[in-house]
Amino acid sequence: MSPFAGSARSTGAWEHIRVTREDGVATVTLARPEKLNALTFESYADLRDLLAELSRERSVRALVLAGEGRGFCSGGDVEEIIGVTLGMDTAQLLDFNRMTGQVVRAIRECPFPVIAAVHGVAAGAGAVLALAADFRVADPSARFAFLFTRVGLSGGDMGAAYLLPRVIGLGHATRVLMLGDPVRAPEAERLGLISELAEEGRADERAAALARRLADGPALAHAQTKALLTAELDMPLAAAVEMDAATQALLMNSADYAEFHAAFTEKRPPQWQGK
Numbered sequence: 001m002s003p004f005a006g007s008a009r010s011t012g013a014w015e016h017i018r019v020t021r022e023d024g025v026a027t028v029t030l031a032r033p034e035k036l037n038a039l040t041f042e043s044y045a046d047l048r049d050l051l052a053e054l055s056r057e058r059s060v061r062a063l064v065l066a067g068e069g070r071g072f073c074s075g076g077d078v079e080e081i082i083g084v085t086l087g088m089d090t091a092q093l094l095d096f097n098r099m100t101g102q103v104v105r106a107i108r109e110c111p112f113p114v115i116a117a118v119h120g121v122a123a124g125a126g127a128v129l130a131l132a133a134d135f136r137v138a139d140p141s142a143r144f145a146f147l148f149t150r151v152g153l154s155g156g157d158m159g160a161a162y163l164l165p166r167v168i169g170l171g172h173a174t175r176v177l178m179l180g181d182p183v184r185a186p187e188a189e190r191l192g193l194i195s196e197l198a199e200e201g202r203a204d205e206r207a208a209a210l211a212r213r214l215a216d217g218p219a220l221a222h223a224q225t226k227a228l229l230t231a232e233l234d235m236p237l238a239a240a241v242e243m244d245a246a247t248q249a250l251l252m253n254s255a256d257y258a259e260f261h262a263a264f265t266e267k268r269p270p271q272w273q274g275k
Helices: 041-057 078-085 090-109 125-132 160-168 170-179 185-191 203-215 219-234 237-251 255-266
Strands: 017-022 025-030 062-067 114-118 121-123 135-138 143-145
Touching (some): 025 203, 041 078, 041 090, 062 203, 090 125, 090 219, 125 160, 135 185, 135 203, 143 185, 160 170, 219 237
Parallel strands (some): 025 062, 062 114, 121 143
């Protein structure tokens, strides 16, 4: 995402999500616990716009995406989204589905690592939001359910058919997306869907610790690693190694690269600047 913004100012408060910041770490909490944090048209738009703003500001070095209450996110609100879409025409439906995909793209393309802290249910769109994150730290209670075929829609929603095979392999992804059965924490860890299985009730804590570690590290190196991981998914090897070479040449001119050498020579921890 480009750091160059237009004349619009950053949003001071968000209506449908809760956002806190502390020394380079942003925590974004889906805050509709009475509905298991079900998503609405407005909360999708808020997530899309927030990620764009944070990407432009360049003050965030890691982000935690969490859910308040008994679960992470139960997906799209049945009454406020599914019921309404039944009355939309094709153009409106296309606009809506493009917007949900823009949220996933924003998670993948923002220049900082995103950690999903998952407890309880991550269903439908909630499962895809977690999937799009760079890390998934999960409580033993976590269960991922890609339920789209259960409501008569394609399992390839919001980029799920692109991302999931790349995380757990085509065979497992076919089963998970086609059948819509929940994947509970032990199986999710075995498949590689979970980055870290936390102790019960400690997913948020462990996600925050990981975010702190990332935020205290070399932010520019993290941003470029994330960009390459996404860009090279569909590249032939020759193109990928050329992009790696160009990226490393740029980073070898960075202040952080010089700082590592100085810190190594002086036998002290590096003071990363993210530039």
